[in-house]
Amino acid sequence: MTLDQAMQLAQQHFQAGRLTEAETIYRQILAQQPNHAEAHFYLGNTAKALGKLDDAIAAYQRALALAPGSAEIHASLGTALKDTGRLDEAMTCYQRALAIKEDFPDAHNSLGNALRDKGQLDDAIACYQRALVLRPGFPEAHNNLGNAFKDVGRLDEAIAAFRQAIKLKCDYFSAYSNLLFTLHFHPASDPSSIFAEMQEWDRQCARPLKRFVQPHANDREAFRPLRIGYVSADFYEHASAFFLLPLFRHHDRRQFEVTCYAQLAQTSATTQQMQACVPHWRKIVGRSDADVAAMVREDKIDILVDLKLHTGGNRLLVFAHKPAPVQVTWLGYPGTTGLETIDYRLTDPHLDPPGLDDAFYSEQSIRLPSTFWCYDPLTLEPAVNAPPCLESGIVTFGCLGNFCKVNDAVLSLWAGILNAVAGSRLILMAPEGRCRQWALSCLGRDGIGPERVEFAAKQPRLDYLRAYHRIDIVLDTFPYNGHTTSLDSLWMGVPVVTLAGRTAVGRAGASQLNNLGLAELIARNPDQYVRLAAGLAEDRPRLSELRSTLRGRMEKSPLMDAASFTRHVEAAYQAIWRNWCEVR
Secondary structure, X not given: OOHHHHHHHHHHHHHOOOHHHHHXXXXXXXXXXXXXXXXXXHHHHHXXXXXXXXXXXXXXXXXXXHOOOOHHHHHHHHHHHHHOOOHHHHHHHHHHHHHHOOOOHHHHHHHHHHHHHOOOHHHHHHHHHHHHHHOOOXXXXXXXXXXXXHHOOOHHHHHHHHHHHHHHOOOOHHHHHHHHHHHOOOOOOOHHHHHHHHXXXXXXXXXXXXXXOOOOOOOOOOOOOEEEEEEXXXXXXXXXXXXXXXXXXXXXXXXXXXXXXXXXXXXXXXXHHHHHHOOEEEEOOOOOHHHHHHHHHHOOOOEEEEOOXXXXXXXXXXXXOOOOOEEEEOOOOOOOOOOOOOOEEEEOOOOOOOOOOHHHOXXXXXXXXXXXXXXXXXXXXXOOOOOOHHHHOOOEEEXXXXXXXXXXXXXXXXXXXXXXXXXXXXXXXXXXXXXXHHXXXXXXXXXXXXXXXXXXXXXXXXXXXXXXXXXXXXXXXXXXXXXXXXXXXXXXXXXXXXXXXXXXXXHHHHHHHHHOOOHHHEEOOHHHHHHHHHXXXXXXXXXXXXXXXXXXXXXXXXXXXXXXXXXXXHHHXXXXXXXXXXXX
């Protein structure tokens, strides 16, 4: 085989998703031709697709040593560095690529990704827009622009960008997932409209894969130990860790054999903690959906659990292959995947009051007895302090959740609360840039001056938790409530006032507060939301009592009873397994 034939064969393997075969051939070529820059470059691409980021970086660096004037190699090295979290080095690579080739849309797009990861969202948006000027039919740039618009709360523009990406590339799975997830944040969305979009996604992206579904040979013994598989990209220092570690630590190993399928290129300390809790760990980065489905079948998984829904990095198309006889979704957020091939969704009676929205889920709802979440903060620090208003005399409201949950209606009600509580202030987590000016403009329209508003940036977890020391009351967002951030707030002794919504994601606050016996902090309409928050702000003894008791309430509640929560989940698994065994 000639060198050209070997390169061509390796590329064919790469394009077909046979990455290991491609990697082998590139290494064989380089063993014979160690100064072949193009082979080093393509080896880097293959290693990156396999999640071997250190190998990819080394290959790109060798390629650059041989071809320093290649904008494409500089940009590819930048992406590998970005994926390892080395953002400043990545940005330098993109800038070098653009210095060589200014009209390089891929480099502008990739620089936007690094800027977005750094929280420089206005600059990221400008990069994506520049990429689209250079290449209007660039679906990836439209998708990335949509994500940046979502991050700054420009939801209409985000949705339009995702739709444009899908129009350009009708099977653009990740853009479709981004669209479906973003719809949950939009105030105009309701369960019916979201479900209609989910069904269209299933028709376009998932149903064509039904031809690959194979019969299941699992032993139909109803009461035997079960093999459970969990699929996620979040087995690291992600909010999901606060809920997965308690479950993994308490699984009954005699009755449940757990395998994690990790869409994760690199491991971390949290990853290692999870690995220590489960007997089997499979890395699925760089593996095709068909390959992962085959792996699940070979592992004889009885119940396969999706932990992502339509959040980033999901592998829902693996579930479209139906590799396990019973498939479940949980945790990413309380919603629906839209997939016909996922049988059940875990929820609770507060998120999903029986009969309310069942018609708008493709899965059958399994209501755990108390709570959808079981939380472990993974730290006892920092300690709870006294309400800051007792010392300052000024009540400080706060919201430290994702800014994409903030909208005009939310800011209008928050302004009403600030107007009702003389001298009160608001601490709001928001990215730097135009979105802060927009928030100030909305609040100013209702009479709240900028001197009463303080913005916070994203920060390391302990610093973020310490920020609650400066907040008396957290104001929940709607139509998408705080989820993990509300539990963090309650752990820090800060009460949350919530407005229950039309969708399950908007009833998260109601679920958490009901599990704490604090239903009096749940508003059923906007006027009541303002009254509850303002009334609590004026009741300093009540604030003090809540501050000193909330952490203890949390520890004694279903929200932190990991043993009971795990038994409830396991009972659900056993029940749905018996259902499958009874169907012949």
